[in-house]
Amino acid sequence: MTLNIIVVTDQRDGTLKGASRESLSEARRVVARAGGGDVVACLVGHNLGKAAEEARHSGASRVLVVDDEKLKAFSAAGYAHAVGLVAAKVPAPHVFLAPDTTMGRELLPRLGARIGGSVATAVTSIAPEADGSLTVQRKVFGGRATETLRLRGTPVITLRPNAFGIDASPASDPPVENVPLGDLPAVAQGVQVTNFTSTRGDTPDLTEAQIVVSGGRGMKTAENFVLVENLAKTLGAAVGASRAVVDAGWRPASFQVGQTGKTVQPQLYLAFGISGAIQHLVGITNSRCIVAVNKDPAAPIFKVADYGVVGDAMTVLPLLTKALTKQ
Ligand SMILES: Cc1cc2nc3c(=O)[nH]c(=O)nc-3n(C[C@H](O)[C@H](O)[C@H](O)COP(=O)(O)OP(=O)(O)OC[C@H]3O[C@@H](n4cnc5c(N)ncnc54)[C@H](O)[C@@H]3O)c2cc1C
Incomplete structure (x- = not known):
């Protein structure tokens, strides 16, 4: 055939x-x-x-x-x-x-x-x-x-x-x-697009990005999520989120990574305050390198992470952004 x-x-x-x-x-x-x-x-x-x-x-x-x-x-x-x-x-x-x-x-x-x-x-x-x-x-x-x-x-x-x-x-x-x-x-x-304004700014497509910085419920509030976005901006990365973040209304569904969100395949995936539920992991397993920051040393995400930091995302994120901004 x-x-x-x-x-x-x-x-x-x-x-x-x-x-x-x-x-x-x-x-x-x-x-x-x-x-x-x-x-x-x-x-x-x-x-x-x-x-x-x-x-x-x-x-x-x-x-x-x-x-x-x-x-x-x-x-x-x-x-x-x-x-x-x-x-x-x-x-x-x-x-x-x-x-x-x-x-x-x-x-x-x-x-x-x-x-x-x-x-x-x-x-x-x-x-x-x-x-x-x-x-x-x-x-x-x-x-x-x-x-x-x-x-x-x-x-x-x-x-x-x-x-x-x-x-x-x-x-x-x-x-x-x-x-x-x-x-x-x-x-x-019949239908013509007369104008097209991107709200994504300069950030890359989540599914195409070489670096993705994602945040989870561990970011605690919608306002704290800005710390994730600041690091992403510094790295020229796309911003992702767990479903908990989307369900809480902190960020729109287009940010969601995982089984019912997007599958990503970056060189580097950075996860802040994400537990590592299987439904999230299936969307990130093709990442070349996974770095997780979580305050719970037993968080399942550490089982798939190449590098892990046991710590408070709200402390690590600004420090990392500052360090990388200096480069
Ligand atoms: C059918 C189905 C489909 C689903 N699809 C998806 C999907 O596509 N994507 C997805 O993500 N989920 C999906 N889920 C939901 C999934 O099961 C989890 O509920 C979700 O991924 C949890 O999100 P989270 O890791 O942000 O939150 P949590 O599981 O609540 O984890 C928060 C983590 O943050 C850590 N933390 C807390 N405070 C801090 C701090 N200050 N600093 C650092 N770490 C901290 C905690 O130790 C914890 O590990 C799906 C569920 C179902 C049933």
């Missing part, structure tokens, strides 16, 4: 997100398990030159690009139309993959409805079956259960970032194939 997998990539500031490279990696693995096929990187947007170059070296066997000023701002209907133009250049059977980012979550269900596909979001595993269908798994009910789905018809799937990993890319150097957009259909002009 051969499968042609169209990976709809997500870009930020003109470069491919790590989650897009991860989707390309998983597409290669699925194609290998299925017995062959193409991995097609599909880039939609404007000024995609650099991202298209990256896609050429990320293991895609084809790179198809719809680059048009009319696609400068994201719109699910407009982008779904453009992905349809790309799909028309790729022989069936198709599988559509995208990272489960804000873009992927909005675009792929729209695409699925448009083509009558079988949609599954935030999946954590994909297995091709002998009859050409796919079996996928994902966490449901806030992580309390794992659901297994059989997708018949055309699968349209978003992948949970950092659940699959990125392989070294095989040597491939496909040319960039440009697909003209032409006029956008009226339905694609």
Whole structure:
């Protein structure tokens, strides 16, 4: 059985997100398990030159690009139309993959409805079956259960970032194939993004960050959490939080790391006042180095930490921030 997998990539500031490279990696693995096929990187947007170059070296066997000023701002209907133009250049059977980012979550269900596909979001595993269908798994009910789905018809799937990993890319150097957009259909002009203001400032994406500084209930108050943010700022790191922090309303759900939050994969994960519940740990185990600060020497987080400090986070954080600011 051969499968042609169209990976709809997500870009930020003109470069491919790590989650897009991860989707390309998983597409290669699925194609290998299925017995062959193409991995097609599909880039939609404007000024995609650099991202298209990256896609050429990320293991895609084809790179198809719809680059048009009319696609400068994201719109699910407009982008779904453009992905349809790309799909028309790729022989069936198709599988559509995208990272489960804000873009992927909005675009792929729209695409699925448009083509009558079988949609599954935030999946954590994909297995091709002998009859050409796919079996996928994902966490449901806030992580309390794992659901297994059989997708018949055309699968349209978003992948949970950092659940699959990125392989070294095989040597491939496909040319960039440009697909003209032409006029956008009226339905694609219904909703237009007229302005986009990031509230994240300069901090990196939690799922993409090389360093993550996280705080837990041990930070005691929402106000103390600023100490976590100050250290993150000093290190150019992303800020994470345990679910206890999110449930207390100290920080929004987008900060949550763990089973029902985000999976992170940084070089360095710093945890302050986090006990190390299994639901938190599953989101951080791919970190290269874990440093934990907790006043309880028996806290479970010390079992997975590479370095541990038994101490008061409110004392250690300002000292560490000061020491690193001096460098
Ligand atoms: C289905 C399900 C899904 C879940 N998903 C997630 C998830 O995605 N992410 C997640 O994080 N949790 C998740 N949880 C919750 C998880 O079980 C824990 O309740 C949560 O992670 C605890 O957060 P915490 O470590 O901040 O708080 P606590 O467990 O209360 O730990 C606080 C820690 O701070 C330490 N401490 C206290 N004061 C200080 C101080 N001054 N200095 C240093 N240390 C101090 C304490 O010793 C303690 O170890 C989930 C639970 C369920 C049931």
